[in-house]
Each structure stands twice: as structure tokens, then as C-alpha cells.
Amino acid sequence: MAGFATLSQAWMAWDGPAPAPKDAALDHTKELEKFLSEVERRAFRIAQVSLRDEDDALDVVQDAMLKLARNYSAKPSAEWRPLFYRILENGIRDLQRRRAVRKRLMAWMPGPKEDPDEEAVDPLENVAAGGSDAPGLLMQEQAMRQLETSLRALPARQREAFMLRNFEGLDVAQTAKAMGCSEGSVKTHYSRAVHTLREQLGEVW
Amino acid sequence: MNEQSSFEEHGRRLFEASVENIDMRVRSRLTQARHAALDVAAGPRLRFLRLPVWSSAAGVTAAGVLAFALWVGGPMGQPHHAQPVADTQAGLEDLELVASSDENNAAPMEMLQNDIDFYEWAADKTASGDSGSIG
Numbered sequence: 001m002a003g004f005a006t007l008s009q010a011w012m013a014w015d016g017p018a019p020a021p022k023d024a025a026l027d028h029t030k031e032l033e034k035f036l037s038e039v040e041r042r043a044f045r046i047a048q049v050s051l052r053d054e055d056d057a058l059d060v061v062q063d064a065m066l067k068l069a070r071n072y073s074a075k076p077s078a079e080w081r082p083l084f085y086r087i088l089e090n091g092i093r094d095l096q097r098r099r100a101v102r103k104r105l106m107a108w109m110p111g112p113k114e115d116p117d118e119e120a121v122d123p124l125e126n127v128a129a130g131g132s133d134a135p136g137l138l139m140q141e142q143a144m145r146q147l148e149t150s151l152r153a154l155p156a157r158q159r160e161a162f163m164l165r166n167f168e169g170l171d172v173a174q175t176a177k178a179m180g181c182s183e184g185s186v187k188t189h190y191s192r193a194v195h196t197l198r199e200q201l202g203e204v205w
Numbered sequence: 206m207n208e209q210s211s212f213e214e215h216g217r218r219l220f221e222a223s224v225e226n227i228d229m230r231v232r233s234r235l236t237q238a239r240h241a242a243l244d245v246a247a248g249p250r251l252r253f254l255r256l257p258v259w260s261s262a263a264g265v266t267a268a269g270v271l272a273f274a275l276w277v278g279g280p281m282g283q284p285h286h287a288q289p290v291a292d293t294q295a296g297l298e299d300l301e302l303v304a305s306s307d308e309n310n311a312a313p314m315e316m317l318q319n320d321i322d323f324y325e326w327a328a329d330k331t332a333s334g335d336s337g338s339i340g
Contacts (some may be wrong), residue, residue: 025247140219
């Protein structure tokens with residue numbers, strides 16, 4: 001009975017729910033879901049700019065999500081963003097390397113040479129029919145395509161620095177973590193990327 | 206410096222607009238990918254919670270297979286008795302009636318499991334041609 005008395009006293013003193021391990025795990029899962037839903041579309045577009053292929057971009061984003069969830073979900077949520085983009089950039093680089101090898105092999109093979117990067121893009125294909133702001137959307141699409149073309153012409157590290165800093169809004173320290181280099185290198189890559197892009201697009205924009 | 210800032214801002218706006226214009230197919234696949242990742246992050250704990258869902262389905266399926274074996278082939282380990290095609294066909298139709306319930310209504314299968322001795326005995330009787338004494 002003494003035990004019950006102690007227990008009831010404890011209940012009287014209790015003024016809030018103690019964080020049960022199960023609840024904490026659910027909160028963590030919800031936090032991860034929120035993070036992934038925030039970054040997934042932006043990550044897809046970043047991958048698409050680099051890879052020029054929708055399905056490849058989806059694959060590397062999915063892979064990055066799985067790897068983050070499997071290996072780093074227990075880490076503090078503040079660390080997820082640079083880790084996620086590091087995984088993503090590694091995935092993009094791996095895929096580009098595999099493509100380069102495949103392209104070299106294909107060059108030795110007989111038959112028609114196809115380059116998926118050279119497919120024609122219809123600037124009107126993504127403009128909603130009959131939209132009230134169709135000309136504005138078209139101009140926006142064209143401007144983005146020009147930016148993408150110029151980004152693809154940049155060295156990979158400059159492109160990464162620009163997309164992570166400008167598109168994703170990572171600060172210098174986060175970008176350095178995501179790129180696996182020093183903060184000084186990030187500043188150099190970013191500065192050169194902006195300089196080159198402005199030279200190429202300044203007149204068009 | 207201001208020109209550079211406006212250049213950067215313009216690029217950011219274009220990117221944001223392109224993110225907003227991502228089509229439904231891609232959005233759907235991204236959602237699926239997110240759920241798969243969350244499933245991995247949840248680990249065995251949440252997967253364990255799902256166990257009863259598939260295990261009940263597996264139980265019903267296993268009961269169905271057992272009933273089929275008893276009904277058509279007789280008890281395992283005994284030689285298979287040749288049966289007239291019509292009898293076998295009727296047995297299959299009866300089995301379909303019993304097994305036609307879905308997972309949410311597994312009562313017929315439970316009945317089958319509860320009276321398994323009776324069905325075993327009935328199958329033996331049918332196989333030995335002594336069908337007259339059954340019901």
C-alpha cells in the first residue's frame with residue numbers, strides 16, 4: 001500500500017506528459033517527414049539541372065532520402081540538410097561518371113550514336129494552355145532554361161556551389177559540409193560561378 | 206555589388222518558380238520515395254506494428270491451402286486416391302464458396318480450422334467411397 005501511496009503522490013506531482021520513448025520516436029519520424037517534404041522537390045530540380053533527365057533525377061533523390069533515413073536519421077535534425085545534399089551530390093557525380101564510361105563504350109560500338117543530352121526541348125510544352133499569364137510563364141521558362149544551360153557548362157564544383165548556395169539557400173559552412181571542402185573553396189567556387197553566369201546571361205536577362 | 210545581388214535574386218526566383226511547376230507525376234513519385242525512406246527510418250518497430258495485417262492474411266491463406274489439401278488430396282503421406290472428376294469439381298466449388306470471404310471476414314475459414322477433425326474424417330470417408338453416411 002505504501003507503494004501505491006508513493007505512486008499516487010507521484011501522479012499528483014506530475015503536471016505534464018513525460019516523453020515516452022515511443023512518442024519521441026514518433027516525433028522524430030514526423031520531423032524527418034517534414035524535412036524530406038521540404039527538400040524533396042528542390043532536390044529533384046537540382047538533380048534534374050545536373051543530370052538533364054527526370055527519371056535519373058528521381059532515382060538519385062530517392063536514393064539520397066533512403067540513405068539519409070537509414071544512416072543519419074538518428075543525428076540531430078540540424079545536420080540533415082548538409083548531409084542530405086552531400087549524399088545527393090555524390091549520387092549525381094556517380095551517375096555522371098557511369099554515363100561518361102557508358103558514352104566511351106558506346107563510341108566503340110557500331111550503330112547510331114544517341115546523345116540524350118541533345119534532345120530538343122519545346123519551350124511551350126510546360127506552359128498551361130489558355131493561362132492568363134502564358135507569355136510571362138513562357139519567358140520565365142525560357143530564362144530558367146538559359147540558366148540551366150549555363151549551369152551545365154560550368155565546372156561541376158562551381159555548379160554545385162551555386163545551386164547549394166543560391167537555389168537551396170545553404171550558408172557557406174553548410175555548403176562546405178555538403179561539398180566536403182573548406183569554406184574558402186566554397187567562396188571561390190561560388191564567386192567564379194556567379195561571375196561566369198553573369199557574363200553569359202547578363203545580356204539575355 | 207547590387208547588380209550581383211539582383212542577379213542572384215533573379216536566379217533564385219526562377220528556381221523557385223520551376224519548383225512550383227513540377228508536374229503531378231514527379232510529385233507523386235517523390236511522395237512515394239519519402240514514404241519509403243520514412244519506412245526505413247522507422248525501423249523494425251513500425252514494421253512490427255504492421256505484422257498483424259499481413260500475418261492475418263497469411264493465416265487465412267495457409268488455412269485455405271490446408272483445407273484444399275485435405276479436400277482434394279487427402280491427408281499428407283497417404284497415397285492419393287483417384288476420384289471421379291465430378292466429385293473433385295464439386296469439392297472445388299464448395300471450397301471456393303468457403304474461401305470466397307475476404308480478409309476482413311474470415312469466419313468461414315475459422316470455422317474450417319475449428320472443425321478440422323470433422324473435415325478430415327469427411328475427406329477420408331469420401332475417399333473411401335462411403336459417402337452415404339455423410340450428412
